[in-house]
Amino acid sequence: MGTIELVATRYRPEQDVQPWEQRYTVPCSEDMSLLDALNYIKDELDPSLSHRWSCRMAICGSCGVMVNGEPKLSCKTFLRDYREAGVVQVRALDNLPVERDLVADISGVVEHIEAVKPWLIRHSTAPVDTAHTQTPEQMARYHAFSQCINCALCYAACPQFGRNPAFLGPAALTLAQRYNLDSRDEGSSERMPWLNAEEGVWSCTFVGYCSEVCPKDVDPASAINRGKVASDINYGVNLFRLLRGKSDA
Amino acid sequence: MRKPWQPQQPRDWWLHNPAYRRYMLREATALPLMLYTLLLLAGIFQFSRGEVAFAAWLSWMQTPAALLLQGIALAAALLHAVTWVALVPKILVIDSDRLRIDPRQVLRAHQLGALAGNLGLVVATLWLLWPAGGA
Amino acid sequence: MRRSHEPISWSLFGAGGMLLAFIGPGLIVSTLLLAWLVQDPQALHATLSSGLQHPLARLAALAVIALPLYHTAHRLYHGLHDLHITGPTWLLGGFFYGGATALSALCALWLFSL
Ligand code: SF4
Ligand code: FES
Numbered sequence: 424m425g426t427i428e429l430v431a432t433r434y435r436p437e438q439d440v441q442p443w444e445q446r447y448t449v450p451c452s453e454d455m456s457l458l459d460a461l462n463y464i465k466d467e468l469d470p471s472l473s474h475r476w477s478c479r480m481a482i483c484g485s486c487g488v489m490v491n492g493e494p495k496l497s498c499k500t501f502l503r504d505y506r507e508a509g510v511v512q513v514r515a516l517d518n519l520p521v522e523r524d525l526v527a528d529i530s531g532v533v534e535h536i537e538a539v540k541p542w543l544i545r546h547s548t549a550p551v552d553t554a555h556t557q558t559p560e561q562m563a564r565y566h567a568f569s570q571c572i573n574c575a576l577c578y579a580a581c582p583q584f585g586r587n588p589a590f591l592g593p594a595a596l597t598l599a600q601r602y603n604l605d606s607r608d609e610g611s612s613e614r615m616p617w618l619n620a621e622e623g624v625w626s627c628t629f630v631g632y633c634s635e636v637c638p639k640d641v642d643p644a645s646a647i648n649r650g651k652v653a654s655d656i657n658y659g660v661n662l663f664r665l666l667r668g669k670s671d672a
Numbered sequence: 673m674r675k676p677w678q679p680q681q682p683r684d685w686w687l688h689n690p691a692y693r694r695y696m697l698r699e700a701t702a703l704p705l706m707l708y709t710l711l712l713l714a715g716i717f718q719f720s721r722g723e724v725a726f727a728a729w730l731s732w733m734q735t736p737a738a739l740l741l742q743g744i745a746l747a748a749a750l751l752h753a754v755t756w757v758a759l760v761p762k763i764l765v766i767d768s769d770r771l772r773i774d775p776r777q778v779l780r781a782h783q784l785g786a787l788a789g790n791l792g793l794v795v796a797t798l799w800l801l802w803p804a805g806g807a
Numbered sequence: 808m809r810r811s812h813e814p815i816s817w818s819l820f821g822a823g824g825m826l827l828a829f830i831g832p833g834l835i836v837s838t839l840l841l842a843w844l845v846q847d848p849q850a851l852h853a854t855l856s857s858g859l860q861h862p863l864a865r866l867a868a869l870a871v872i873a874l875p876l877y878h879t880a881h882r883l884y885h886g887l888h889d890l891h892i893t894g895p896t897w898l899l900g901g902f903f904y905g906g907a908t909a910l911s912a913l914c915a916l917w918l919f920s921l
Contacts, residue, residue, distance in 0.1 A: 436675035492689060520676035528676055564767055582692060582889065585681040620808035628885050629759065632691040645762035651817060652763060658814035683891045702882035705827060708835060709875045713914055716872065719855065720917040727848035734842050742839055749831035756828040790833030797837035800854065801844050
């Protein structure tokens, strides 16, 4: 078992004016994840280092950090893959406020996600004794988009979100698509205004990096750009309504 | 005490990640393609002015500067075509209860269409230039 | 949430991008070949003139100019935003989309007065 150099970007709001780098030497074995290394530092070397984690198995979405410039889940990232690089640079997720050390504040992202009403909306109420049935094909239509764990790696990957934090961003727009594509849902008219806005799908320029970094293969870039097609059609339909003297929808 | 550090996107953000550099290169194809379109537009103008002006435009298209621009535009057009067609199946998804088309078929169709369109145009031009064909 | 009017420019951008992918490289090779191999520019002018008699051919020629203009204007407009080069929207938008529109109008004028 060798060792590897780990450089963590520290920021302690009580003392620090700006982030700075601290170097640690950590053990490096075949089966050690970056999260293991961060926990090793916390337990054995420096209890003042702060980082987030919970499940250790790529499902809670809380351990996202930048690793050598790429957004990654630290529990799904292995030190063995960085032996060649010789050093692992870790910092808090890009494009988000840094609360402390490796902890990014994702509350803005959570607000964006909530805004698009990511839940099933029904206007007609079904009788209690029948289920809303769905064929496997209908489920396949949104299934990949429903795998999101709200880790915000895609927000760290998105330069348009970095440029303008009002942009709803990959995960929120993907969830809007996820429910709009669900055959049981009746709420797309409530979500379309969010998609149609400048801060909705139209801030996206299909950089595509969000889909590359997503640990769950959600493909948010595809979801957003399918949302552009939907918004495009919605625009045309609305134009037609206006021409016929009806009100703006 | 909360005092979050607010990061600012640096102006040169796109230089620091290979994925961003690839993106910027894709977007940059627009510049030579626009300049080439302006060349073509000039050709239409000269064409509308008559044979002499059109012949002058044709020979001007053979000057080193024009050839350089066309060379860069050709590289840009190829990069554009490859990156564009690759993204089509992610945007154009046909999947409803009535009609479902496999995204791989959508990709194949666009690849074949782009090949046919581009090669067809070149073949048509060669045919036009063939002594028996036209000019 | 205010509705964005981006669908208009995005549709034109998409049409131009599709057109450029389907015929862009071939078109550039073709004009290179034309300028290089043409023996008799007068005869070529006559051939193209008779081809452009049909209004649909003129419309196609207009599309080959106008759609790539909108496509590239859209990318450059957003590219400036990416490069942090900012200015009033009316100025930048007017320059790129307005410029593409004006040049397309000129092209239509030239083509349809042939
Ligand atoms: S779309 Fe992917 S990267 Fe983005 S929050 Fe969801 S799981 Fe994470
Ligand atoms: S610790 Fe839960 S996703 Fe990494």
